[in-house]
Amino acid sequence: MFFIFDCNGSIVGNSKGYKTHKGAQAQCKLNGQSKVMQVLWNRFFERSQIDATKTLIYSIRWVEQPKSEARQAFDSMFSKPMQALNNLSIR
Numbered sequence: 693m694f695f696i697f698d699c700n701g702s703i704v705g706n707s708k709g710y711k712t713h714k715g716a717q718a719q720c721k722l723n724g725q726s727k728v729m730q731v732l733w734n735r736f737f738e739r740s741q742i743d744a745t746k747t748l749i750y751s752i753r754w755v756e757q758p759k760s761e762a763r764q765a766f767d768s769m770f771s772k773p774m775q776a777l778n779n780l781s782i783r
Contacts, residue, residue, distance in 0.1 A: 696720060696728065697751045698735045704728055709755065716752045 693709025694716040705728045710716040719728040732750045739746060759767070768775075 693755060693757055694752055695755050696732075697753060698732050699739050699746060699748050699750065700735060702735075704731050704735075704750070709757075713752060713754075720750055720752070 693711065694713050695703050695709045696705045696716050696719060698704050705716070705719050710719075719726055720732065721729065736749045
């Protein structure tokens with residue numbers, strides 16, 4: 693999932709993340725008045741008063757999410773289909 697990080701490295705916006713980079717970027721229009729962008733600018737201005745050498749306002753980064761047990765089973769069925777069929781018991 694893609695996450696929006698502020699200048700301090702904290703996650704901003706949807707805490708569950710965004711499926712696409714485009715979805716996260718839509719929340720960060722520089723000329724927009726979104727709540728996410730207002731938070732990002734406020735944190736940037738607070739930080740710029742402390743350290744004027746930092747210029748990063750926000751970043752969007754991919755963070756790997758752990759797979760659920762169901763997803764792992766689903767993936768193994770397609771990577772080893774014959775073994776999955778042999779393990780399947782139909783009654």
